[in-house]
Structure formats: C-alpha cells, structure tokens
Amino acid sequence: MSDVSVMEQPIIPATGDAVLELSGVVRRFQQAGAVLEVLRGAACSVRRGEIVALVGPSGAGKSTLLHIAGLLEHADGGVIRIDGRDAATLDDAGRTALRRQTIGFVYQFHHLLPEFSAEENIILPQMIAGVSKTVARERAKELLAQVGLAARGSHRPARLSGGEQQRVAIARALANRPSLLIADEPTGNLDHHTSDDVFALLTRLVRGSGTGKDGFGALVATHNLDLAARMDRVVELRDGVLVES
Template sequence: MTATVERSRTARAADAAVDAPADGALVLTDIRRSFTQAGDVLEVLRGASCTVRPGELVALVGPSGAGKSTLLHIAGLLEHADGGSIRVGGSDATRLNDAARTALRRRTIGFVYQFHHLLPEFSAEENIVLPQMIAGTARSDARVRARELLALVGLEKRAGHRPAQLSGGEQQRVAIARALANRPQVLIADEPTGNLDHHTAESVFAMLADLVHGQGVGALVATHNLDLARRMDRVLEMRDGLLVEV
C-alpha cells in the first residue's frame, strides 16, 4: 500500500476541500430507475443519493444485479434516470438534452472499465492523444499531456508500444491515463482491476489511488474486491435500490 493510500481520511478530505466545487465533484440525489420485464416493473434504483468530493476515492459495492452498473451509467451521463437529479463538476445535468450531455461528459468525466478497450492499431501514446484531439486539443499539446500521464503511470518507455505489446497491467495503466487525459473532474470506474491477477491488481490500484488523490479527481469505483474497497476513502453499498455508507 502506498503512502498516499495510507493517509488518514481526515487529511484526504482536507486536501480535497481546496478549490473544490461547493457541492462536490459528483452529486446524485434521489436517483430512481426502473425497467419493465415480462410485464413486471423492476425497481433497480429507488432513491439513491451520494456525493463524491474532489480527490476522493469512493468504492461502490453490492451483489451482482443490485444496480451498480446502472448507477454508474447514470452518473456518467450514459443513461437517463427516471427521476432525481445529477450534478457533475458543479453543473446540473438533470435536464440537459443529449448534445449538451455529451459535451459535459466529454469535458468533465473519464471512464475506466474492466477491459481496457484500447485501440489496437495505435500506440499507448496515441491512445491518450486521440481523446484530447476529439475534445479540440492541438496535437502537440495532446502529446505533451500523454507523455506526462505515461510518466505518472510508469510507462514513459512504453509510449510507442501497441496494446498487444503490453501486459494486462500495462494496458490498464494506459486506460487509466487515457481516462484522465482531458483533466476530468469525475472518474467513473467499473471493476478496473477485475481482469487482473492479485499482484497486478494491487499495483494498478495503488497507482489509481495516487492519481485520484494527486490530480484531485472525484472517483466512484465499482468493485467486488472488498479488500480494495476497504482501502478507499469511503465505501457505499447498493442495498435495495439505495446507497448506504458502510
């Protein structure tokens, strides 16, 4: 466990409060979502609420089918809720149209999944440059940012390698660097270490924690690994469609 992960929760909260949006990096209030299956209404989210502060690493736990992925999709502006409100980086996203949601998502949210989803025909550096260019960053500036992030994740010497030339842990490190490329205020991660062996998962988690705390990003991380969850700043459990801090 790194020194950063071992810092007290109080110290981390104080660090996160500096220049933080008054209402948190991510604020979900009374989120509701239901689905209809074979004529029956299934209430997946029944008023889930939480606040993730800048520089805070929050675990989201619960059994499969409890609604974690649905909540992450709503938090990441990939899916609409049936009710409730969502604020990202201080902006109210509740009633935005699809174009405005896409623009806000691109500007403020980064995503990390269990599988890295890197573009196989591009190098590690290029995989980090591309999302920046899509967001309007000049290629030269995007390359500087990509090299900075690769150095932070310990892969500056692997910048020219394609995903197939990287190990699983290295691929996931590039995926995390890519998620942070546009300097998001919120990081949404769904089982980011779930596809890795224990030793590699430990290494990737330590790096992720260092980056979240160091870059001041508010991170909501779904995981089935309770050991990793307990080492995050807070743990939220999905229980009967609600979020309960444990």
C-alpha cells in the same frame, strides 16, 4: 450495515468541492410485463481528491448507477449534478458535452485501440475534444510518465502486459483533465499482485490530485472488498438505495 428503507435513505452530504452529487435517483425497467425498480432513491456524493468504493451483489444495479452518474443513461427521477451542473436540465448534446469535458471512464477491460500505440490511444480523445496534436502529445507523454510507462509509449497494446494496458487506460481516462473518474471493476481482469499495483496507482493519482480546481474524484465499482476497504469511503447498493459503510 443495517437495512435502510427508501424513506430512511440518507442523503450523503455534498460539499463545495463535490464533483458528483446524486440525490433521489430512480431507475425503472419494464421486464416481462412488470416494472423492475433498480434504483429507488439512490443518493451519494464524491469530492475532489476522494476515491469512493461502490459495492453490492451482482445484479444490484451498480453498472446502472455508474451509467447514470456518467451521463450514459437517463434516470427516471432524481438529481444528478456533475461539477455543480444539473445534468437533468441538459439536452442530449449538452449531456454529451458535459460528459466529454468532465468525466473519464475506466472499465474492467482496457478497450484500447489495438492499431494505435499507447501514446496515440491517449492523444486521440484529446484531439476529439479539440486539442491540437502537439499539445495532446505532450499531455500523453506526461500521463505515461505518471503511470510509470514513459518508455512504453510507442508500444501497441498487444506488446503490453495486462497491468500496463490498464495503466494506459487510466491515463487515457485522465487525458482531458476530468473532474470525475468513473471506474467499473478496473482491476477485475488482473491477477492479485497486478491488481494491487494498478489500484495503488489509481489511488495515488486521485488523492494526489488534491482538492483544488485541478483535483478530481473517483467512484469505483468493485467486488473486491479488500480494495474497497482501502478507499476513502464505501457505499453499498442494496435494494435500490445506497448505504454508507
């Protein structure tokens, strides 16, 4: 990959099935009286049925980019479109609603609620979104079957292995049928074999969702270059801009 200046930074083209479009995204922080520009015009897109790797050295700003793409943090400039909607035009309540309706999150640690079963952990976000408990339970059972844990729904997280916990976390992220899945080192806490299994599952779910209206895309931050190479595309965050490999 060659160095790319801000002026040369390519806008990765979006298509009609893009679920995430970032263009000219800027993010600055005040640090010790100076301005630190973490993102300097970052641009990329993610389409339905596509899994995109986000790589870069520690401290490059990958988590900041994911937070902006996930509407958890405001950018200082640029365009952020989620499923065709311009997030910059929304107030905080609108951003929260859009995030809840269209985005699912998976983190390095599963963050499951320990006092609830696997099934209940998938039911809760649906009920928060206004889904009835009966419908939410059926959706939870469906997702647990998809991630290979149909027989483990009544188990609390402490009774699940690390790989099983992360599978439940993936199912929970998909509970409200998002258009975009954002994952930050989703296999980072797992051993090599379990990591491969969880990544294979995630890839199968994304690609298997298709490019139609029910499909979803995924942006996955990882330090594992072997896993990154198995995704559909790789974008590297370098000096505040994104360069496609």
